[in-house]
Amino acid sequence: MIPHEYIEEVVRRNDIADVIGSYVQLKRKGRLHSGLCPFHSEKTPSFYVYPETQSYYCFGCGSGGDVITFIKNINNIDYVEAVKLLAGRAGMPEPAEDDKVGRMRSRVLAINKDAARWFYACLNSSTEEAKQARAYWRRRGLDDKTITRFGLGYAPNDFRATYLHLKDKGYTDAELLESGLVKRSEKGNLYNIFRGRVMTPIFDLRGNIIAFGGRVLDDSKPKYINSPETLVYKKSKTVFALQVAKKSPNRRYVLCEGYMDVISMHQAGIDTAVCACGTALSADQVRLLSEYADEVVLCYDSDEAGQKATARSLELFRNSPVKVGVLQIPGAKDPDEYIKKYGAERFRALLDGTGNALEFRIGQVRKKYDLAQDKDRLDYVKEVLRLLADRNSPTEREVYAGRLAEETNISKTAIMTQLSDEVKRAGYRRRTENQKKLLHSGVADTIKVPYQAGGQKALGVAYAEQMLAVAMLREPGFIPGVMQRLDPAVLVMPDMKQAVEAIFRCSREGIAVSLANLGAMLPEQTMIELSRLVAQSSDVVPTQKDVEMYLERIAQSTPKSGSANKMTDQELAEYFQTLKNRKQGNPTGR
Ligand SMILES: [Zn+2]
Structure with a gap:
């Protein structure tokens, strides 16, 4: 079996829209792409690609899956072959060899996590330098909550302390060198690259720490040092704080110049502030932002460099579907200063006032x-x-x-x-429209319309199971709560039972929950079903309340005589029949 890290890397390096785009002419529609299905003949597009979940689905013929499924089906090759083909496309070595790379990746992530804990502990220690570091963050106006939230820390002014601490944790020199936190001196000794600096961890979209930014406490040079590019960190493909911003219901993002601006904006309640990582904005970052934001407000410093960066970024956004605005900050050199001087409320008003x-x-x-x-x-x-x-x-x-x-x-x-x-x-209108779309696309068989005013059995159990699986897939944060409350054995839909079991397994084994990773564990039919569900609910953001409702619905319908898995096939068929009758006897009023 190919290790999941390897598959993740293959999927990460093969953006689904890019890959499919080389077989099918795709048109962008907001956050989706559509085109003529390569698996059946059609004149109007019913084939959709969803960058957010890296999946595709055809509403015409019902084919669907992730990038690997696509390659497998379009070339008529098997799973392993498809993975190899995509690996080759991305210039990766063969899987067997790459097993080692996968292991190294997870070691580096573990090192970063331990390093962040260490930097945080150093910040809160009783030494004189820690006191100064804390004073620095205070001067920047950050409170304890923000410091904890962003995992900010301090790297002690010492060539060996961080290195020795990590060494104690059992990491090898090779692994530590790979992490970019240490370097080898000419004499052959390993030493820390971050010394006497306040530290900001940089996260990927899944919440892994992939790099650090370090700043001196005074004005000495170099003011900022960032982690070098590593196995887990590609500067031009990382957007700082995007893992927080993507959770906000607000789709207007504020693109700032540096970490400090971003962090003080979050403290001021602007939870969609992000920035490019220690470099000018790249085309990859624009693409990444376009997947999450409907609108981006550029909020750079008001100095000459900032204005130049603004012009450059505007150019990069020119072909993106995102609406772009520019914020001019009157009477302050950057947003951070403006917020300190005039307060968050006024800054928000300023933001709201950008011509839109x-x-x-x-x-x-x-x-x-x-x-x-x-x-x-x-x-x-x-x-x-x-x-x-x-x-x-x-x-x-x-x-x-x-x-x-x-x-x-x-x-x-x-x-x-x-x-x-x-x-x-x-809100009601949006939901009904969404349901209409679902009904229209031929899934009404398994779906009972939720939220319907007056209908008691409004939410069908089959639908609840499907939506629960999709919610966990789209927002892995829901998984631990669901795991505590749900025994997958009670699920009545066989494919959803498999899917939920696989999701739980990923979560227990620390494997990222994505269609690609599930694909290695699930039969193709289940994968297609999941892709279909993801496709059909792509414009609904699952909330905790929805998840509660699904769980409740599933609990209510667990047959009293025993759970579904104890039923014979005959009983199960009858059970489905009663579900169906119930639906027919209970028209949704449409
Ligand atoms: Zn099709």
Whole structure:
């Protein structure tokens, strides 16, 4: 069997849209790509590629999977062959040899984790230099919560301390050299590259620490040192704090110049602040950002270098589907300084004030009405509220509601009340539309429509099982909670039972939960089913509340006579029949 680290590397280095794009002409549609299916003949595209989950699915013929499945099917070769072909495409050595690379990767990740713990402990020790390091973070305005949240630390001013500490943890010199934390001197001794610096760990999207940035406490040079590129760290493919930002419901990202700006923005509640890692923005980073953000606000320093970087980044974004704005910061040299001087609220207002599509649309609406007329004014308010209700950020909604109140002389309270009704309605509308799409795409057989007003058996157990699997796949953070509460044996859908068992197994063995890794454990039919589900729910973000609901639904329907796995085939068939009848006897009102 090919080790999962190797497969992960193959998948990581073979972006699904790139790979499929060389077989199929793909068109970008927001976060997705679509094209004519290579597995059946068609005139209008029903073949979709989902960069976020690195999967594809065809709504026409039902083929689907990850990049490996695609290569396997399009070339009609077996799994191992497909992995080898993709490895070759990415210039990787053959799997057997690469076993070692995989092991080294996980050792380096482990070293980084231990190093981050050590730097954090050093920051909080009682030495004089630790005191100064803490004072440094304080001067930058960071509180303890932020320091813990970003895992900030301090590397003691000593050539050997960090090295010896890690050596004590059982890592070999070869592994430590590979991590980039130590170097070999001309005399042949190993020494730390980070000394007397405050430390910022850099995470990948899965939450692994892949590198560090270190800054001196004073103005000596070099001010910043970053980890060199290693097996686990590619500078131009890493976006700092993206692992936090991607969890935010807000899809407007703030792209800053450095770690410090990003960290102080997060402390100020702007949880989509990110930056390129210690270098100018790269095309790869733009691609990565485009997968998560609908809008990016460039927020560089107001000095000449910052303005040049802005122009350069704008150029890079020119062909991306992301809407780009530029924030000019009046009266401060960078966002960090602005926040310290004027506070987070004002900074957020500044951000909301960047010329954007919403403002443009409100302007268009305004032109239709004569605001001196009472009736017109009310219609205008109604229409703008509908626009606002579709926005994800409560701050943004509030700012525009305030402006609307001023403009129309209607009290802000009245406007906010109406707005919150409108937000509820918009949420409901989005969900119904989504369900319509699901029904339309022919999955109604297994799905009972959730959230339907009045319907008691609204959420079908089959649907709950499917959605639970998808939720864990899309947001692995849900897995530990589900593992505590769910015995996969009670699941009635055989393929979902397999899928959930495989997800739990990955989680227990510390393997990243992704379609690619599951693909090695699951039959192809189950993979197709998972890809289909991921495809159909790609625009729903699963929440903790959804997960609760699925779990409850599954618990309710566990047959009293014993769990499904104890039923005979005959009994199981009957059980499915009752589920089906129940659905037919309980029309969804559509
Ligand atoms: Zn097809």
